[in-house]
Amino acid sequence: MKKVELIGISKSYDRQKDVISNIDVRIEPGEFFVLVGPSGCGKSTMLRMIAGLEEITGGTLKIGEQTANRLPPSRRDLSMVFQNYALYPHLSVEDNITFGLDVKKVPKAERKKRAQDTAEMLGLTDYMKRKPRELSGGQRQRVALARAIVSEAPICLMDEPLSNLDAKLRGHMRSEIRRIQRQLGITMIYVTHDQVEAMTMGDRIMILHEGKIQQIGSPIEIYNHPANPFVATFIGSPPMNLAQAEADPGTSSVILPGGEPIRLPEGAFEGIGKGPVTVGIRPEFLMPAQGTSEHPVFRAEVTNVEVLGHETVFSFLAGTEEWTAKWNGQWQIQPGDRIPIALDEESICLFDAKSGTLMKKPAARQLSVPAEGAAT
Amino acid sequence: MTMSVPKKITFYTMLTVSAVILFFPIVYAFMISFMTGPEILQGKFFPESFHLDNYIRVFDRLPLLNYLLNSFIVSAGVMLGQLVVCSLAAYAFVFIPFRGSNFVFFLFISTMMIPWEATMIPNFFIIQNLNWLNTYQGLTLPFFALAFGTFLLRQHFKTIPKELHEASQVAGLGPFRFFLKVVLPVSKTSLVTLGAYGFLTTWNMYLWPLLVTTNNSVRTVQIGLKQLQSQEVATDWGVVMAGVIVVIIPTLLLLFLGQKQLQKGLTQGALK
Ligand SMILES: Nc1ncnc2c1ncn2[C@@H]1O[C@H](COP(=O)(O)OP(=O)(O)O)[C@@H](O)[C@H]1O
Numbered sequence: 321m322k323k324v325e326l327i328g329i330s331k332s333y334d335r336q337k338d339v340i341s342n343i344d345v346r347i348e349p350g351e352f353f354v355l356v357g358p359s360g361c362g363k364s365t366m367l368r369m370i371a372g373l374e375e376i377t378g379g380t381l382k383i384g385e386q387t388a389n390r391l392p393p394s395r396r397d398l399s400m401v402f403q404n405y406a407l408y409p410h411l412s413v414e415d416n417i418t419f420g421l422d423v424k425k426v427p428k429a430e431r432k433k434r435a436q437d438t439a440e441m442l443g444l445t446d447y448m449k450r451k452p453r454e455l456s457g458g459q460r461q462r463v464a465l466a467r468a469i470v471s472e473a474p475i476c477l478m479d480e481p482l483s484n485l486d487a488k489l490r491g492h493m494r495s496e497i498r499r500i501q502r503q504l505g506i507t508m509i510y511v512t513h514d515q516v517e518a519m520t521m522g523d524r525i526m527i528l529h530e531g532k533i534q535q536i537g538s539p540i541e542i543y544n545h546p547a548n549p550f551v552a553t554f555i556g557s558p559p560m561n562l563a564q565a566e567a568d569p570g571t572s573s574v575i576l577p578g579g580e581p582i583r584l585p586e587g588a589f590e591g592i593g594k595g596p597v598t599v600g601i602r603p604e605f606l607m608p609a610q611g612t613s614e615h616p617v618f619r620a621e622v623t624n625v626e627v628l629g630h631e632t633v634f635s636f637l638a639g640t641e642e643w644t645a646k647w648n649g650q651w652q653i654q655p656g657d658r659i660p661i662a663l664d665e666e667s668i669c670l671f672d673a674k675s676g677t678l679m680k681k682p683a684a685r686q687l688s689v690p691a692e693g694a695a696t
Numbered sequence: 697m698t699m700s701v702p703k704k705i706t707f708y709t710m711l712t713v714s715a716v717i718l719f720f721p722i723v724y725a726f727m728i729s730f731m732t733g734p735e736i737l738q739g740k741f742f743p744e745s746f747h748l749d750n751y752i753r754v755f756d757r758l759p760l761l762n763y764l765l766n767s768f769i770v771s772a773g774v775m776l777g778q779l780v781v782c783s784l785a786a787y788a789f790v791f792i793p794f795r796g797s798n799f800v801f802f803l804f805i806s807t808m809m810i811p812w813e814a815t816m817i818p819n820f821f822i823i824q825n826l827n828w829l830n831t832y833q834g835l836t837l838p839f840f841a842l843a844f845g846t847f848l849l850r851q852h853f854k855t856i857p858k859e860l861h862e863a864s865q866v867a868g869l870g871p872f873r874f875f876l877k878v879v880l881p882v883s884k885t886s887l888v889t890l891g892a893y894g895f896l897t898t899w900n901m902y903l904w905p906l907l908v909t910t911n912n913s914v915r916t917v918q919i920g921l922k923q924l925q926s927q928e929v930a931t932d933w934g935v936v937m938a939g940v941i942v943v944i945i946p947t948l949l950l951l952f953l954g955q956k957q958l959q960k961g962l963t964q965g966a967l968k
């Protein structure tokens with residue numbers, strides 16, 4: 321397995337404006353690395369540069385120990401899965417799978433065996449003689465995966481491979497791809513615009529916005545400590561609630577636009593002066609106020625309610641902003657109600673109002689199951 | 697498709713009428729090919745008996761088999777040449793980006809507007825100076841570069857998803873192997889269409905073979921037919937028509953076979 325290293329990579333199509341700028345990242349051997357960002361942020365461009373399908377206009381790309389900027393795609397020792405699968409329509413499933421092996425002059429017997437093994441791994445054995453057009457979307461997707469796996473390349477690139485599947489199949493394929501990647505230990509670079517895919521599949525995630533790195537880290541790290549408001553709203557569903565507020569270290573509180581002051585715990589304002597800040601809080605930390613006086617409670621007018629069975633998501637007006645809260649259970653709330661909402665002040669993050677950098681991290685919320693037999 | 701009965705009747709009547717009108721000359725030629733001279737002059741439609749005298753005579757009078765073979769070699773040669781040249785040219789226009797590619801392409805297809813007859817004289821001099829009169833290459837080579845064929849194939853190649861090209865690159869296919877193993881098989885329909893077109897137009901060509909053949913060695917069958925007509929003062933139309941029928945048989949065969957292939961290709965459809 322090989323590492324992939326990007327050093328100051330940038331890309332410009334028109335030699336004027338960079339669509340990708342200054343990407344520095346090291347993808348470790350055997351890692352599942354997810355590149356996520358909104359549409360048009362340059363994810364595909366970056367992946368295609370790693371694949372060698374797009375010229376690199378600045379910086380150095382290293383695959384393994386080798387500088388790969390000028391290597392043709394076939395010499396980079398990688399496989400790729402495309403969004404529309406790119407199956408050869410005139411070849412049977414089996415020939416599609418072995419196509420690359422044929423080119424690499426793998427002996428016929430071995431070719432057959434590898435195709436058979438891969439097909440078994442992906443449950444394709446019954447379809448080997450069919451043409452791609454005789455397969456369902458999910459089956460085509462599997463053939464595309466099989467084609468990547470069978471090459472035994474140490475690096476695999478995938479560009480939104482699941483976006484053409486329906487939700488249920490997508491969930492299934494997510495775990496399947498993850499399982500195969502673990503089993504074979506491939507270095508995976510996976511592009512998606514879907515934050516759920518990123519969160520559930522990645523060992524590490526890189527969030528890209530307008531061609532620039534926003535944050536790199538493990539999914540939980542990014543969820544808990546988003547580097548800036550963009551990441552905070554991109555990762556997590558519903559997104560983190562944000563509001564412009566005024567920090568007042570003197571009274572250890574922030575004042576929301578509505579005039580509501582929230583007292584933060586001791587030490588929250590370390591290194592923060594008086595002035596404007598961006599306040600952020602995740603929807604699950606806006607809780608039902610159930611007679612506890614632990615947390616500050618405020619009343620707000622509900623504007624929209626969605627009851628999802630296991631949880632209730634509703635939005636309300638917090639000053640001038642519309643915020644969202646997520647409560648467990650089925651709550652009987654109507655739009656227009658004024659209800660009390662408790663705010664877990666320890667889970668608030670503060671971002672610099674101008675640069676957007678995270679200044680106060682929310683408190684850690686990791687849970688663990690007590691060890692068996694331990695006294696509770 | 698569903699249609700109301702009166703509409704259906706109208707359609708079928710119209711189709712039948714046009715089919716009869718279109719097919720009448722061929723049927724009549726077929727009938728004449730069995731008639732004796734007097735019968736033809738009487739203006740009958742059905743011969744008295746179906747005997748093959750005219751067919752025997754046409755093979756006697758002309759080296760018809762020779763001509764047929766020549767025609768076949770020339771038509772097949774032009775067909776293959778066109779397929780090779782046009783598909784390679786179209787490949788370059790679609791898959792190899794180069795500066796001015798569009799300009800060159802439009803220059804290329806603008807030659808479609810120059811009638812073939814206008815370039816015939818210079819072409820003839822070239823062939824003559826190459827000493828290629830009465831040779832197969834003289835008959836075939838000038839037709840290899842076909843702007844229409846390049847256009848047709850380019851349009852089809854452009855529908856091939858670029859991911860297919862990229863997947864092949866990642867798999868390690870060079871440009872030529874990509875052309876052979878992916879582009880050509882995927883474009884089978886257009887290739888068959890172009891092949892049939894090239895074969896038939898060459899088979900029916902008259903003027904160029906007349907110009908560049910001066911003896912029987914490579915002469916094609918269309919010239920042979922003309923020879924039948926003018927060899928005698930009073931043309932024996934029965935014999936001429938027998939020749940005509942022999943000549944159009946390969947054409948019809950190709951059409952029927954090609955049509956089946958075409959239909960198959962068209963219904964296969966492209967994969968998204
Ligand atoms: N071949 C190209 N020529 C010019 N601009 C391009 C080309 N491909 C992509 N772009 C531009 O580069 C930016 C990033 O595109 P892309 O990498 O496809 O985004 P993503 O995959 O994240 O949706 C977009 O603004 C797009 O318009």
Ligand SMILES: [Mg+2]
Pocket residue numbers: 363364365
């Ligand atoms: Mg993309």
